[in-house]
Amino acid sequence: MTATALVVDDEVDLCRLMQITLTKMGIKSDIAYTLTQAQTYWETNQYDFCLTDLNLPDGSGLELVKQISSSSSSPVAVITAHGSMDLAIEALKLGAFDFVNKPLELPRLRQLVENALKVIRQDMNAAPNGRTPEQQLLDSRLIGDSAVMHSLKNTVLKLARSQAPVFLSGASGTGKEVVARLIHDLSPRRDGSFVPVNCGAIPSELMESEFFGHKKGSFTGAVADKQGLFQQASGGTLFLDEVADLPLAMQVKLLRAIQEKNVRAIGDTKEMPVDIRILSATHKDLNQLVQLGTFRQDLYYRINVIELKLPALNTRYDDIPALAQHFLRLIAEEWQLDMPSQLTDDAYQRLQQHDFAGNVRELRNILERAITLAETTVIDVNHLGLPEINISSQTPDLHYLNHALDNNILNTNATVTNKNSTDDTPVNTAKSEQVNNIQSKAGTVASQTHTTVNLHPYRTNNQPYPSAIQASNPIGFGKDIKQNDSVVKKTAHHSEDDLVQSPLTQADSAALPAKGLEAYLQEQEKRLIITALKQTDWNKTQAADLLGTTFRSLRYRMKKLDIDED
Numbered sequence: 001m002t003a004t005a006l007v008v009d010d011e012v013d014l015c016r017l018m019q020i021t022l023t024k025m026g027i028k029s030d031i032a033y034t035l036t037q038a039q040t041y042w043e044t045n046q047y048d049f050c051l052t053d054l055n056l057p058d059g060s061g062l063e064l065v066k067q068i069s070s071s072s073s074s075p076v077a078v079i080t081a082h083g084s085m086d087l088a089i090e091a092l093k094l095g096a097f098d099f100v101n102k103p104l105e106l107p108r109l110r111q112l113v114e115n116a117l118k119v120i121r122q123d124m125n126a127a128p129n130g131r132t133p134e135q136q137l138l139d140s141r142l143i144g145d146s147a148v149m150h151s152l153k154n155t156v157l158k159l160a161r162s163q164a165p166v167f168l169s170g171a172s173g174t175g176k177e178v179v180a181r182l183i184h185d186l187s188p189r190r191d192g193s194f195v196p197v198n199c200g201a202i203p204s205e206l207m208e209s210e211f212f213g214h215k216k217g218s219f220t221g222a223v224a225d226k227q228g229l230f231q232q233a234s235g236g237t238l239f240l241d242e243v244a245d246l247p248l249a250m251q252v253k254l255l256r257a258i259q260e261k262n263v264r265a266i267g268d269t270k271e272m273p274v275d276i277r278i279l280s281a282t283h284k285d286l287n288q289l290v291q292l293g294t295f296r297q298d299l300y301y302r303i304n305v306i307e308l309k310l311p312a313l314n315t316r317y318d319d320i321p322a323l324a325q326h327f328l329r330l331i332a333e334e335w336q337l338d339m340p341s342q343l344t345d346d347a348y349q350r351l352q353q354h355d356f357a358g359n360v361r362e363l364r365n366i367l368e369r370a371i372t373l374a375e376t377t378v379i380d381v382n383h384l385g386l387p388e389i390n391i392s393s394q395t396p397d398l399h400y401l402n403h404a405l406d407n408n409i410l411n412t413n414a415t416v417t418n419k420n421s422t423d424d425t426p427v428n429t430a431k432s433e434q435v436n437n438i439q440s441k442a443g444t445v446a447s448q449t450h451t452t453v454n455l456h457p458y459r460t461n462n463q464p465y466p467s468a469i470q471a472s473n474p475i476g477f478g479k480d481i482k483q484n485d486s487v488v489k490k491t492a493h494h495s496e497d498d499l500v501q502s503p504l505t506q507a508d509s510a511a512l513p514a515k516g517l518e519a520y521l522q523e524q525e526k527r528l529i530i531t532a533l534k535q536t537d538w539n540k541t542q543a544a545d546l547l548g549t550t551f552r553s554l555r556y557r558m559k560k561l562d563i564d565e566d
């Protein structure tokens, strides 16, 4: 089917040029020279998309953008005078799909039209029952059926069609990266790369080279040409995670690259055009950082065209059962277990009473640990490692009670429990055999999984889960492992007392360190890290948890202290 477009501009020559370009791409088009003419054409004919200038003799193209995006799902793109970035941003906020600057560059125009065609084709292929493949993908990866998640999912679908920069805000572990990936995978850019980068993890002296690349010999150590993240993401999406951690000097360079859509590698003489969509995220209050002067207002304005706030898990307790089941399935798959574990009624209830400071990531972490510690595939409250609450005698928290009654959670959980209530069913006998494999696989496979998930060396999905750490006394966790000695190999040479006794207490009664304070502290640090690693069969995530630190920090310290996994 031939696509049709409405082109709106008062410059006759430019209209002709655009019409010729569209015709060459197999698109039929009509031309309108004024806003009124465009509005009449749009109402009386059916067009698949619209390309409009913003400066029209009888009004602003923004009027047309508003009209089209509020009444149809057809993509509308705007043409802006060079340098009028504010208007372009305004148009994107009103629902424009993309913008192109004057003087018009034909490759850029073709790219924009190609993306519009992909969105149109996507709409035409929508399933007749209304559940598009896009919605199915969204539901399978962004778990949650609460009202707030419903509206989030609708927004994600809309944002995926647009090229507007999106800023994802929300606390750590709420799913910002999940949403960023979905926006990319549901967008016309899905065939390009999704390049996630943790801005806080790149050493500042390497930043420019990481973002823009370098030419061989441009500085000591540049032994070969290197492609930057912008070039890697060209045709796709660049996800700037922890964007608040960008140093000010880099913010300037980034702003320029985003605005100009051109980058120059270090040591190169020419600029290279890049076609990227920018998504960014941070758990910090970026607005406040702008007030404090540590984040540039112009960059904030540029990346925060549309803000999407991810809800905290504590505001959607109804989603916990579905999320838990999703993770139990996922973990079973990743750890190659025969079947997913199941939670008892009490365990579901306890989870729904927990204060998830670490959000969804914390929930997953709790379940990973519970699977490792449970003797069968049935996970009960004691495996969750959360502070004790007497569920049966205690009046449930008001929020839990409301959610449970409103959403029938208690019934759902009862079904799960009934399935698992007798330990000697054939299913459970098979499960207990499976458990023997779980804990040995858990450590190694879990750590492998964590490494392969990270697409970029500066990206890490592993952050601390404050409340889980608080709840599970590190030493208590070590003891649990010890009790299950037959299933989890414990190889630590040091006693637990070594862990309990602080270096300072030891120093009190010892002579002063012969090699000086630094060397002594490093030795202690190394010893504690190795102890934790051995206790967890070299699972860095769990070891970090034991030490009350982050995965990233542990990895950094291991490198610094020369602790080699081999």
Ligand SMILES: Nc1ncnc2c1ncn2[C@@H]1O[C@H](COP(=O)(O)OP(=O)(O)OP(=O)(O)O)[C@@H](O)[C@H]1O
Pocket: 141, 142, 143, 144, 170, 171, 172, 173, 174, 175, 176, 177, 178, 179, 241, 282, 283, 326, 360, 361, 364, 461, 463
């Ligand atoms: N709605 C959800 N459905 C399924 N999994 C989710 C959801 N939200 C988060 N997760 C999972 O929780 C973990 C943390 O998510 P993610 O890394 O996207 O959080 P984040 O907000 O980017 O965290 P941070 O700010 O620390 O980078 C991941 O394992 C992710 O797959």
